[in-house]
Amino acid sequence: MFATDGNQLFVGGDSTYVNNQQQGFARFQAAPALTNPRKPAVPAAVSVTNGTVSVSWQATTDDDADLVYRLYRDGGSTPIYTSPVVTSTL
Numbered sequence: 001m002f003a004t005d006g007n008q009l010f011v012g013g014d015s016t017y018v019n020n021q022q023q024g025f026a027r028f029q030a031a032p033a034l035t036n037p038r039k040p041a042v043p044a045a046v047s048v049t050n051g052t053v054s055v056s057w058q059a060t061t062d063d064d065a066d067l068v069y070r071l072y073r074d075g076g077s078t079p080i081y082t083s084p085v086v087t088s089t090l
Contacts, residue, residue, distance in 0.1 A: 043071075059085070 003010040009028040043057040055071060070079035 055081075 003012075007029070011026045011028070038060045040060040041058045043055050045053050045055045048054045057069070060067075067085040069081075069083045069085065071081035072078075073080050
């Protein structure tokens, strides 16, 4: 038996092993995204008050629902701000 929801393939039957695991039912997800996100424009930083900086940037697009913006200071390895991108489908 085969079924799909448009993004995944569901297979049920007498299969004994799928991906080296014992199965009677298997679910195959769509292939991962093979393209990189578009490169965003250079962020803009403006000093609002003494010791405070406001950073803004133009949104970019990607075909992956897990796009995350991370803001780093001075080339550091730990982000000072992280924001997941909320996507919607029409």
